[in-house]
Amino acid sequence: MAFFDKQNQPLLTSLSTSPLRNKQGDIVGAVGTLRCLSSKDIKKPFPDNFVFEKIYSRDQGMQGLFEVMPDIAASNATVLIQGDSGTGKELFARAIHKLSPRSNGPLVVVNCGALPEPLLEAEIFGVRRGAYTGAVESRPGRLEMAEGGTLFLDEIGDLPLSLQVKLLRVLENHEYQPLGAKTPMKANVRFVTATHRNLDEMVARGSFRRDLYFRINVIGFTIPALKERREDIPLLLDMALERFNREYSKTVRGFSPAAINLLMKHEFQGNIRELLNIVEYSIIFCRNGDISTDLLPESVRIHTSDNTKSRRGCPGEVELRSVLKLFNGNRNQVAHEFGVDRTPLWRWMNKCGVSEPPIRQLNP
Numbered sequence: 001m002a003f004f005d006k007q008n009q010p011l012l013t014s015l016s017t018s019p020l021r022n023k024q025g026d027i028v029g030a031v032g033t034l035r036c037l038s039s040k041d042i043k044k045p046f047p048d049n050f051v052f053e054k055i056y057s058r059d060q061g062m063q064g065l066f067e068v069m070p071d072i073a074a075s076n077a078t079v080l081i082q083g084d085s086g087t088g089k090e091l092f093a094r095a096i097h098k099l100s101p102r103s104n105g106p107l108v109v110v111n112c113g114a115l116p117e118p119l120l121e122a123e124i125f126g127v128r129r130g131a132y133t134g135a136v137e138s139r140p141g142r143l144e145m146a147e148g149g150t151l152f153l154d155e156i157g158d159l160p161l162s163l164q165v166k167l168l169r170v171l172e173n174h175e176y177q178p179l180g181a182k183t184p185m186k187a188n189v190r191f192v193t194a195t196h197r198n199l200d201e202m203v204a205r206g207s208f209r210r211d212l213y214f215r216i217n218v219i220g221f222t223i224p225a226l227k228e229r230r231e232d233i234p235l236l237l238d239m240a241l242e243r244f245n246r247e248y249s250k251t252v253r254g255f256s257p258a259a260i261n262l263l264m265k266h267e268f269q270g271n272i273r274e275l276l277n278i279v280e281y282s283i284i285f286c287r288n289g290d291i292s293t294d295l296l297p298e299s300v301r302i303h304t305s306d307n308t309k310s311r312r313g314c315p316g317e318v319e320l321r322s323v324l325k326l327f328n329g330n331r332n333q334v335a336h337e338f339g340v341d342r343t344p345l346w347r348w349m350n351k352c353g354v355s356e357p358p359i360r361q362l363n364p
Contacts, residue, residue, distance in 0.1 A: 053095035055088060056239050059229035065092075065221060072219055073099035078171065080156075080216045081194040083223030086273030089194040090154060092223065097150040102190055105149025108142045113158030121163055121179060128180035143176055143187055150190045156216065157197030157208065164209045171215045191216065226268040226275065233264055236272060240279035252283050256290045266300055317352040324354065 050058045052066040072079060073096045081089045090109070097107040110124055126141030142151060153159070159167065170176045171191065175184040193216045202208035226232065237255060245252055255263070268274050278300060282291045293301065327333040335345045349355070 050235060053091070053098060055091050055095065056235050057229065057232050058235055059224065059232050061224050062229065062232070065223070069095055070099050072096060074101070075219070076101075076190055077218040078191045078216050079193065079218070080199075080220040081192070081223065082199070082220065083194075083196065084225045084271055085196045086271030087223040087225060088272055089196075089223060090152070093150075093152045093154075093192045093194060096192055097152075097190075100150065100190065102149050106146055107150045107152060108146035109152045109154060110142045111154045113155040117160045117163065120160070121166070124163070125166065125176050126178035126181075128178055138178075141176075141178060143170065143189060144178075144185065146189045148188055150192055153191065153193045155195055155197075156193040157195035157199055157202060161207070161209065164212050168209065168212045168215060171212075226271045230264060233268075233275070234260065236275055237263065237279060240276050241283070243276075244280050244283040248283055250283055250286070251288070252286045253290050256292045259291050259293045259296060262293055262296065262300065317354060320348060320352055320354050324349075 049063070050056060052069065055062075055066070057063065057066075069092070079093075079096060081092050083089050093109075094107060097103060110120075112120065115123055122139070122141065124141050124143060126144055127139050129138045153167075166176065170187050170189075174187050176187055177184045199208055199213055199217075203210050203213050226236075237260070241252060241254060244250070263275075263278070270277070278297055281297050282295045286295050323334050323338070331342050331345060335342050338345065
């Protein structure tokens with residue numbers, strides 16, 4: 001459904017919904033909130049309730065995560081954060097550590113998919129001199145470095161099975177053994193883990209240990225993808241605009257309505273990381289004023305156009321007449337609504353035998 005202003009221009013809107021449940025927990029209804037996302041939205045200062053530990057969102061699901069995050073942080077339970085790449089899993093891990101009783105201790109990050117198995121084992125558990133050829137000195141592992149603080153294991157779905165066994169021992173007995181060490185060491189560490197993989201499917205295939213999955217998933221939550229919370233796009237654009245204006249010493253005012261419209265339709269497969277890259281690219285090439293569509297990366301313009309066209313085949317006669325009437329016969333606006341040029345629209349009108357409606361007289 002489309003909405004228009006007094007000048008018959010399309011408005012950007014967002015719809016957020018939440019279920020209504022009875023005392024038994026059954027869904028008995030829903031409440032929806034429709035918001036207008038005008039270009040003015042990206043010029044407003046961030047309301048405090050839209051920012052949580054450098055995480056920006058007005059989405060209801062994200063707001064729910066913001067609300068429970070202090071409770072999660074206050075515990076010592078192991079946390080599993082799931083979500084697509086670029087959704088901000090590390091930001092949540094840092095927020096948990098900052099709000100926890102361990103905030104005075106170190107936060108140590110390990111990317112489990114960045115190193116081959118032999119190096120990853122030494123990186124996590126440490127190594128003693130002479131443990132293998134080339135080990136000319138003892139080196140502490142990330143576990144030892146995180147003593148008294150938090151160890152964030154990013155992309156834990158990429159952890160090899162052999163290391164999963166060793167990690168399980170740390171979680172169960174709070175002890176580990178560095179490579180080449182003769183005696184185990186105690187670990188006073190809180191674990192936060194994250195992955196973009198579907199661990200349930202990996203457990204079913206046998207590529208991830210079930211017992212380890214239950215150990216790391218004492219508290220678990222999923223960060224929604226950006227395409228599932230499009231109402232956050234203007235807010236994030238404003239945040240990124242402010243950041244990169246400051247970084248590049250520029251005074252770019254914002255985005256043109258057409259550019260915002262294009263970004264609102266973009267799929268953002270790279271999520272917030274991709275949005276930040278797009279804004280940085282655009283600000284670099286914008287000399288003054290607003291960022292227009294021609295300053296957006298070509299991939300955004302092409303992919304968004306292709307995605308729009310792929311969703312819009314030749315409409316039926318009823319829909320075509322309805323949209324023509326809605327736009328008072330303005331072919332440019334009708335073509336834009338269907339995501340096509342004027343030529344395909346003209347063919348559709350001939351095919352369906354549809355002529356343009358007479359111009360409506362607007363009341364003064």
